[in-house]
Structures are given as structure tokens and as C-alpha cells.
Amino acid sequence: MKTIYNSADEIPHILIRVINAITLSENKDELRxxxxxxxxxxxxxxxxxxxxxxxxxxxxxxxxxNGEPKEHRLLKVEF
Structure with missing residues (x-):
């Protein structure tokens, strides 16, 4: 299990929106x-x-x- 780093107040809200988008999208185009x-x-x-x-x-x-991505993925969604 990966850790969510809450280093800014916006992070949980953004992550919830992404998860909602994933669950509500019917296909790759809708998700994109x-x-x-x-x-x-x-x-x-x-x-x-x-x-x-x-x-x-x-x-x-x-x-x-430095804005570089961390090594491990938080989420991977297959479609």
C-alpha cells in the first residue's frame, strides 16, 4: 500500500476528484x-x-x- 503525502491542503481534494473520475468514467476517452x-x-x-x-x-x-515524479505509482487503472 502506498502512502498519500498530504503536504498541501489541496492534495486530498484533488485525489478524491481523480478517484471519482475513474469510477464514473465508462471508457478511456471519458477518463481522459x-x-x-x-x-x-x-x-x-x-x-x-x-x-x-x-x-x-x-x-x-x-x-x-523539484517537481520530479516519485518512483512508485499511487494508482494504476486498467481499461
Whole structure:
């Protein structure tokens, strides 16, 4: 189990929005659209790194010291 680092008040709220987007999306396109909206409305890119593979979405914490993604994924969603 990975630890959620709550180094800023926004982190839990952003993470909950991402989890909600994952659970409510019917397919990859809906998830991509929802994540883009979250990125526009929050500081998702500041606190998290994320991306898509051929059949999955992944999310990692960013190091606040330099913005680099941490080594291990927080979430991996297969579709």
C-alpha cells in the first residue's frame, strides 16, 4: 500500500476528484476528458504526475522539492 503525502491542503481534494473520475468514467476517452478538466480546475500537475498506456492510466506523487515524479505509482487503472 502506498502512502498519500498530504503536504498541501489541496492534495486530498484533488485525489478524491481523480478517484471519482475513474469510477464514473465508462471508457478511456471519458477518463481522459475528466482528468483534463481536473487539471484545468486544480493544481493536479503541480502535485501529481500522470499518464496513459495503451490500456491503462497511472498516477504518481511529485516531489515538492523539484517537481520530479516519485518512483512508485499511487494508482494504476486498467481499461
Amino acid at each position: 476528458s475528466a482528468i483534463n478538466k481536473i487539471a484545468e480546475e486544480t493544481e493536479l500537475d503541480k502535485f501529481f504526475a500522470y499518464g496513459y498506456g495503451a490500456h491503462h492510466f497511472w498516477l504518481k506523487h511529485r516531489k515538492l522539492s
